[in-house]
Amino acid sequence: MNLRSLIVAVLVVLAGCVTPVRAPVTAPPVVVSQSTWQQVDREIVAASQSATEQAKIYSRGAMDYWRTRVYQLTEENFIPWFSSYWTQEWLSMKVSWYSLSATGEQDASAKRLAAYLLEQYQERVLAPVAVEIDPDAILGLATAFYVDILQEELQRISQRHGVPMAQLNGRIQKIPAIALGPPSARDASLYQVVHTQPLNTLPAYAALIDKIHKAGGDKGVDSTDTAMAPVAKRASKRIEAEMAPRGAASAVAAAAGKLAGGLISVA
Incomplete structure (x- = not known):
């Protein structure tokens, strides 16, 4: 065999070892039946309700502990x-002083005293x-x-149902989770709630937190100022009644004298 024949034979062998480039195989899209979607929708609702109940159990336990500690430190x-x-005396x-500087505003002393007591x-x-333990942190953790x-x-x-996650995500994009609009920025889908990181960057979630604080009213975690008002009003009325016979100026002088440990007499 001459040299040319040998080279040709080697090239033939090498050509047989080369794997031909194959076109990528595209998997056919998964078709989800309507009945499957209906079952999936029911399970999404059930899952959301279950998650809500578990979050409530956690938040109630945490808030019970918060209230217990507040009562303890109040006592x-x-x-x-x-x-x-x-x-x-103070x-x-x-x-x-509040009475002396009042400009006719109703319950001015009580309001200023409430602010001080708060x-x-x-x-x-x-x-x-x-x-x-912080109530706002409890809300975020829940x-x-x-x-x-x-x-x-x-x-x-x-x-469980063989539904690709991409299709399921598309499904939950159509499920409203927060609906506080208009404007539309106060609305959010379940997909946004689940996938926004961190969640507090979602405008609709921030609006929801604000609504929760306001909805608490006189019983919410922000209600201390409201609860303090009647205490301050009663204290203010009692003090004003005590100082009425001698006047505000004399009462200030007497209180200042007691606090200083001396006696100041204002005739």
Whole structure:
């Protein structure tokens, strides 16, 4: 065999070893029947309801603990401070000053006293409790708990019915989860709630949190100022009644004298 024949033979052998390039195989799209979608929809609703109940159980337990700690610190820190002799003398002086500087506004002294007492309550009770457990944090954690549970359930639904996750995501984009509009930015689909990270960047979620705070009213976590108002009003009325016979100026001087440890007499 000459050299040319040998080269040709080698090339033939090598050509037989080369794997031909094949066109990529495209999987046919999964067709989901209408009956399957109906079952999937029912399971999505059930999964959302189950996740909601579990999130409620968590949030109720956490808020019960928060309320318990608030009651404890109210008894331990605020009430002893508020009922002490020197605090009452200090409050008398403040109410007297409030009365002197009032410009005819109704219940001006009570409102200003309520603001002062709320400041003290925040410092002595709410702030220390918030270091341990914060209502806003509870709300955020409960929502995150709901999202985690629902994400897991959606994965199971996808696998159980052979529905591609992309199609399932398209389905939940059509399911309203938050509906507070108009404007439309206050609305969000279930897909947005499940997939927005972090969730507090979703405008509709921020609007929902704001609505929850306002909906609490006199019983919500932001209601301390409302609850403090009648306490301050009663205290203000009592102090004003006590200082009425001698006048506001004399009451201020007397209270200041007691606080200073001396005696100032204003005739």
